[in-house]
Amino acid sequence: MLGTLLVAMSDNLETIRANGQPILGKCDKKEVPLIGRERVKCDIIDMLTENTGVSMLDSGGAYGRAWQRNREIENWNNIPMETIRADKYTDCNENTHFDIDITYNIYPFLVSVLNIDKDTLKLREQFKEFAFSEDEKDNYWSKTIDNFLKENNLKGGYEPSFTHNTYGDEYNCLSQILQFTHFMYEDEFYVFLQIHGGCDIRGGYTDPVIFQVHYEDLICGCDVERGYSFGWECPECGERWVELDYGEVYLEKKYDQLENKLKSFSEEQRTLEGNKVIKQDVDKEARKKLECGEDIEIINSQPYHKGCKTPLIWDY
Ligand SMILES: [Zn+2]
Numbered sequence: 001m002l003g004t005l006l007v008a009m010s011d012n013l014e015t016i017r018a019n020g021q022p023i024l025g026k027c028d029k030k031e032v033p034l035i036g037r038e039r040v041k042c043d044i045i046d047m048l049t050e051n052t053g054v055s056m057l058d059s060g061g062a063y064g065r066a067w068q069r070n071r072e073i074e075n076w077n078n079i080p081m082e083t084i085r086a087d088k089y090t091d092c093n094e095n096t097h098f099d100i101d102i103t104y105n106i107y108p109f110l111v112s113v114l115n116i117d118k119d120t121l122k123l124r125e126q127f128k129e130f131a132f133s134e135d136e137k138d139n140y141w142s143k144t145i146d147n148f149l150k151e152n153n154l155k156g157g158y159e160p161s162f163t164h165n166t167y168g169d170e171y172n173c174l175s176q177i178l179q180f181t182h183f184m185y186e187d188e189f190y191v192f193l194q195i196h197g198g199c200d201i202r203g204g205y206t207d208p209v210i211f212q213v214h215y216e217d218l219i220c221g222c223d224v225e226r227g228y229s230f231g232w233e234c235p236e237c238g239e240r241w242v243e244l245d246y247g248e249v250y251l252e253k254k255y256d257q258l259e260n261k262l263k264s265f266s267e268e269q270r271t272l273e274g275n276k277v278i279k280q281d282v283d284k285e286a287r288k289k290l291e292c293g294e295d296i297e298i299i300n301s302q303p304y305h306k307g308c309k310t311p312l313i314w315d316y
Pocket of ligand 1: 234235236237238239305307308
């Protein structure tokens with residue numbers, strides 16, 4: 001009991017102290033129109049830097065919570081849509097592979113799927129009034145959102161309105177957890193959006209904010225399984241690599257050179273440098289002749305083109 005009390009007191013002090021941390025990339029709202037994408041950027045920066053709490057017992061101690069790290073970001077426009085993490089390893093046959101992990105960065109992702117229109121402002125105003133009314137002000141946000149939708153007869157469209165939390169998504173690769181409840185208004189989709197800013201997964205969410213949304217893109221973008229074929233590109237000089245098999249990445253120009261050497265003499269058969277190759281085995285043969293990860297350097301688990309200074313980006 002005393003332990004709980006001490007933790008609670010300490011958490012409050014920590015939260016107050018952490019709240020004093022300045023927001024380096026704060027958006028100047030006076031300069032930005034009330035509706036449109038630029039305003040979405042402002043609102044998302046506000047949410048991502050909102051103090052969602054600090055607990056002595058959470059995992060944020062050593063590196064800070066997401067909202068604290070976000071306060072250190074100076075230029076939000078520099079954040080790429082995805083970050084590739086890759087570690088190089090050699091298997092028992094001495095072949096090189098990469099362990100590849102893609103993270104969708106929450107800021108550019110949300111900016112790409114959200115909007116603010118006139119109705120968004122109207123709905124926000126109505127919700128604010130509703131949420132702080134005598135009946136609602138002591139409710140949890142989830143209950144208040146539910147009651148607001150019922151009261152205004154707002155429905156989900158082709159499926160009932162429901163709350164989705166990306167924590168449970170099988171292929172969730174967003175850099176922060178989202179929770180959202182969708183609804184339709186005047187034939188457009190909207191969401192109540194909450195972003196997890198750190199602390200325990202059960203708490204630590206921002207207050208809900210309403211946005212107009214491209215709902216399918218939001219749902220699909222939250223839960224993506226990496227497809228079979230993709231490539232990497234150097235944003236500095238444009239050099240490209242193709243992935244021929246999971247974790248096997250080759251210089252595209254070398255692969256193309258090899259493909260040009262393929263001579264086809266029937267629908268199913270090719271020759272490559274004098275050897276007969278079945279159509280389906282072309283990539284397998286190519287892999288034997290190319291060096292996996294040629295000219296790629298891994299620095300702090302991020303892939304770089306040797307000699308260039310910006311990490312490689314995902315190329316669809
Ligand atoms: Zn380069």
